[in-house]
Amino acid sequence: MPYDDLLADIAADMRTVTDRGRVADYIPSLGSVDPARFGIALCTADGSCHVAGDADLPFSIQSISKVFALTLALGKVGDALWSRVGREPSGSAFNSIVQLEREEGIPRNPFINAGALVCTDVHLAGHSPREAIGEILRFVRGLADDNDIVVDETVARSEQEQGFRNAALANYIRSFGNLQQPVDAVLGTYFHQCAIAMSCRQLALAGRYLMLGGRSPGAGRIVTPQRARRINAIMLTCGHYDASGDFAFRVGLPGKSGVGGGILAVAPGRGSIAVWSPGLNAQGNSQLGTLALERVSAALGWSIF
Numbered sequence: 001m002p003y004d005d006l007l008a009d010i011a012a013d014m015r016t017v018t019d020r021g022r023v024a025d026y027i028p029s030l031g032s033v034d035p036a037r038f039g040i041a042l043c044t045a046d047g048s049c050h051v052a053g054d055a056d057l058p059f060s061i062q063s064i065s066k067v068f069a070l071t072l073a074l075g076k077v078g079d080a081l082w083s084r085v086g087r088e089p090s091g092s093a094f095n096s097i098v099q100l101e102r103e104e105g106i107p108r109n110p111f112i113n114a115g116a117l118v119c120t121d122v123h124l125a126g127h128s129p130r131e132a133i134g135e136i137l138r139f140v141r142g143l144a145d146d147n148d149i150v151v152d153e154t155v156a157r158s159e160q161e162q163g164f165r166n167a168a169l170a171n172y173i174r175s176f177g178n179l180q181q182p183v184d185a186v187l188g189t190y191f192h193q194c195a196i197a198m199s200c201r202q203l204a205l206a207g208r209y210l211m212l213g214g215r216s217p218g219a220g221r222i223v224t225p226q227r228a229r230r231i232n233a234i235m236l237t238c239g240h241y242d243a244s245g246d247f248a249f250r251v252g253l254p255g256k257s258g259v260g261g262g263i264l265a266v267a268p269g270r271g272s273i274a275v276w277s278p279g280l281n282a283q284g285n286s287q288l289g290t291l292a293l294e295r296v297s298a299a300l301g302w303s304i305f
């Protein structure tokens, strides 16, 4: 089936689903997003891009930004990062603190909040928060070939006001010496990174380097093929927190979710897919987004298994 027809079919089916999960409401600007929204975009390895539904409406990418922050942190310190962050699934919620005590301030992986804060710390070294945020924005704009991508300042501010759990995580990691920059600077940068707003189209374009062995069509070589494979491996095993196994079982692709309802999924050598539906399941991942990706993967035979 042609990609456009497949995506249009899925978007039409998703419009009729009544159990759409629960929109994140820990900050008002996320809680007010219309749960009926659904967008999907697919960029293929041969350079075409296909969209359906609300694919051009920007949404808060939230934890999907952790993929870009990990890429930048690896670019800065290379494999030395792995002495400060693990690469094992946590089996715990995205904002859990329990493993940090037993594991002496070394977060399980870069995609739980604790691990993302360490990546932000690495990325921040030698920069002001403003410069670090500028760098991540330039990075995603380059990947997506689109200079219109911005930080939603209202979301960033609310994240900061409600960021008690992240502040606890950052201080706890700092107490083990695994944050080197001032805690407030790390948190401020992290909240802004989470508040980047992108559409499905922009996100699918930005994800192309992960399906193309580390090369972005517009921005050139981003990472080596080995590093692209490894980032994909961590997305597969850790990208959906305590539902990573379920996502691998159902979709069979590396993927990273965000509490704004977006998911970026990568079919290596084949496609970069972004979906957005704001309603979340119990683990904080987009309910219809997962369902839609399950459909795409099955229809195209793109599961990596």
Ligand code: DON
Binding pocket: 061, 062, 063, 064, 094, 095, 113, 159, 166, 194, 257, 258, 259, 260, 283, 284, 285
């Ligand atoms: O740090 C937080 O808790 C949020 N800004 C992002 C969490 C998130 O996206 C988790 N994903 N499902």
